Amino acid sequence: MFLWASPQANGPFSHKMHAPLKMKCVQCHTQADKAERAGFPPLAQCKVCHTEMGERTIPSQRLYEIRDFVVFSHARHVAAAKLECAACHGAVYEQAVLKVERSTAMKACMDCHREHKATLSCTACHELGQ
Ligand code: HEC
Ligand code: HEC
Ligand code: HEC
Ligand code: HEC
Ligand code: HEC
Structure with a gap:
């Protein structure tokens, strides 16, 4: 294992x-092919390499976030539809600071669904009564 004890790695996390x-994306975002949420790595995982790292909050901010009334599952898109992370999140490893590559607005979901002949039905993405 490649140890990087110094510097202390308390600055902003850079994918680049x-x-x-x-590393495979799912080494840190371990639920991305299994569950709704991709998830974030626990601090303990960073400390495997950054043995001197102090306390910090992960994530420090959120970038891609949709409201509760929308049904979205990573597993459905990654495992079932076999889409690459990059289809929605772009070339993450080329970015020192992540930015939103593909909008999470309804139109952006619809555009790709149309392209892949996936569902356009309101109730697939919105539970009735919410
Ligand atoms: C497999 C080993 C490994 C893991 C796991 C890892 N890192 Fe790193 N990290 C590195 C290496 C190697 C570098 C130095 C890269 C360089 O200088 O080009 C680095 C650099 C950094 C830096 C920049 C330090 C500086 O020079 O300012 C930060 C901040 C950082 N990592 C935070 C994290 C966080 C937070 C996590 C957990 C989410 C994490 N790292 C997980 C190996 C790792
Ligand atoms: C070493 C662990 C590590 C690896 C490997 C890693 N990430 Fe991350 N990722 C993080 C951390 C930590 C954050 C939170 C950064 C922050 O908030 O400062 C993050 C944030 C993100 C976000 C922003 C999510 C949001 O809504 O806020 C996306 C998207 C993402 N990663 C995608 C990827 C993809 C795609 C890959 C593979 C190409 C990848 N990550 C590989 C640790 C990792
Ligand atoms: C079809 C588009 C799509 C694909 C493919 C996709 N994501 Fe996402 N990702 C999203 C959306 C939309 C959100 C916001 C989800 C929410 O707020 O519930 C998100 C959120 C995230 C987050 C934030 C935290 C969380 O738990 O959801 C991370 C990290 C992330 N994605 C990583 C990945 C990784 C790694 C992959 C590939 C293994 C991937 N994503 C594939 C669309 C996608
Ligand atoms: C990059 C292309 C792409 C994007 C962007 C995308 N999807 Fe999808 N989505 C697909 C494909 C392809 C399928 C079909 C998966 C399968 O065959 O199981 C799918 C399936 C789904 C399903 C399951 C539908 C069913 O039949 O039950 C839901 C729900 C869904 N997507 C919601 C969303 C939402 C919400 C967004 C936007 C935040 C989104 N998707 C963005 C490609 C995409
Ligand atoms: C492929 C998934 C998908 C389908 C299909 C879909 N929506 Fe949406 N819808 C979304 C997403 C994503 C948002 C934005 C959520 C957010 O802003 O966080 C949204 C937002 C909305 C909003 C709130 C608008 C606002 O700005 O507050 C309404 C109302 C709505 N959708 C109705 C519908 C109706 C009616 C249909 C059927 C014609 C439909 N949706 C089909 C994904 C979808």
Whole structure:
């Protein structure tokens, strides 16, 4: 295992800086192919390499977030539909600071659904009565 005890790694997390390690996305976002939420790595996982790292909050901010009345599942898109993370999140390992690559607005979901002949039915993405 590649240890990086110093510097202390308390600055902003950069995907680009970790790109040379060639880690799979699901090593840190472990639920992305299994559940609704992709999830974030626990601090303990960072400390495997950054043995001197202090306390910090992960995530420090949220970028992609949809409201509760929308049904969205990572597993459905990653495992069932076999879409790459990049189809929605872009080239994450080329970005020092992540930005929203693909909008999470209804139109953006619809555009891709149309392209892939996936559902356009209101009730697939919105539970009735909410
Ligand atoms: C598999 C080992 C590994 C894991 C796991 C890892 N890192 Fe790193 N990290 C590195 C290496 C190696 C570098 C140095 C890259 C460089 O300098 O080019 C680095 C650099 C950094 C830096 C920049 C430090 C500086 O020089 O300012 C930060 C901040 C950081 N990591 C935070 C984290 C956080 C937060 C996590 C957990 C989510 C994490 N790292 C998980 C190996 C790892
Ligand atoms: C070493 C662990 C690690 C690896 C590997 C990793 N990520 Fe992350 N990712 C993080 C951390 C930590 C954050 C939160 C950063 C913050 O909030 O400061 C994050 C945030 C994100 C976000 C923003 C989510 C949101 O809504 O806020 C996306 C999207 C993302 N990662 C996608 C990916 C993709 C795609 C890959 C593979 C190409 C990947 N990540 C690989 C640790 C990792
Ligand atoms: C079809 C588009 C799509 C694909 C493919 C996709 N995501 Fe996402 N991702 C989203 C949307 C939409 C959200 C916001 C979800 C929410 O708020 O419930 C999100 C949120 C996230 C988050 C924030 C936290 C969380 O738990 O949801 C992370 C991290 C993330 N994605 C990583 C990944 C990784 C890693 C992959 C590939 C294994 C991936 N995503 C594939 C659309 C996608
Ligand atoms: C990059 C293309 C793409 C994007 C963007 C995308 N989807 Fe999908 N989605 C698909 C595909 C392809 C399927 C069909 C999966 C399958 O065959 O199981 C699907 C399936 C679904 C399903 C399951 C439908 C069913 O038949 O029950 C839901 C719900 C869903 N998507 C919601 C969303 C929402 C909400 C968004 C936007 C936040 C979104 N999707 C964005 C490609 C996409
Ligand atoms: C492929 C998934 C998907 C389908 C199909 C879909 N929606 Fe949406 N809808 C979304 C997303 C994503 C949002 C935005 C959520 C957010 O802003 O966080 C949204 C937002 C909305 C809003 C709130 C608008 C606002 O700005 O507050 C309404 C109302 C709505 N949809 C109705 C519908 C109706 C009616 C249909 C059927 C014609 C439909 N939706 C089909 C994904 C979908």
